[in-house]
């Protein structure tokens with residue numbers, strides 16, 4: 001299943017299965033001290049970032065490629081929610097004449113198909129960029145069992161893409177504990193962090209049998225320019 005379809009399918013459950021996304025989006029917004037007036041957000045989902053914005057802004061453009069997420073996102077004066085793939089040329093055209101006081105993104109850019117290109121399009125449009133991305137070390141114990149190729153960017157790939165921009169990085173690891181295996185596996189399915197590499201029935205059964213931990217691990221990287 002593509003990332004887009006996966007988010008559309010689980011959009012309604014997303015708000016109950018996104019503890020880590022909520023923690024990191026709050027942390028990201030807490031770092032903003034200057035009340036930016038023109039804001040662009042990439043991969044806005046159901047509005048975690050938007051809900052944390054407490055000051056008045058002149059314009060807020062929130063982008064997501066899942067129509068369902070765009071529908072769920074809160075609505076407000078001066079806010080536009082638009083359905084675009086941030087890797088697409090139509091998105092590049094969409095922002096061509098814009099400049100922003102802040103470009104922000106939480107838990108979304110790890111799926112970029114060409115993050116260097118995306119940054120080339122974005123960064124001339126702002127002096128302030130803040131993002132948090134999951135890295136491919138997320139669910140690493142799961143991947144050790146499934147041997148599946150990881151579908152999100154690694155910490156090294158992310159850092160490499162930001163080399164030209166003198167970015168600051170902070171990496172954090174989180175562990176999320178579960179009372180039962182079922183809860184743990186439901187979380188993976190509904191949280192939207194697992195990516196495109198779905199398991200077939202046999203592979204899923206093998207994983208369920210061999211995953212003996214009562215927690216999941218997540219690695220996130222905060223980036224500030």
Ligand SMILES: C[S@@+](CC[C@H](N)C(=O)[O-])C[C@H]1O[C@@H](n2cnc3c(N)ncnc32)[C@H](O)[C@@H]1O
Pocket residue numbers: 003004007018021022025042043044045046047048049063064065066069084085086087105106107108111112191192193
């Ligand atoms: C894990 S959710 C995070 C949502 C929200 N930012 C949050 O912090 O809860 C990732 C979001 O990024 C969106 N997304 C992923 N790849 C995208 C792309 N190439 N273009 C636009 N949106 C994308 C997904 O549809 C999803 O809503």
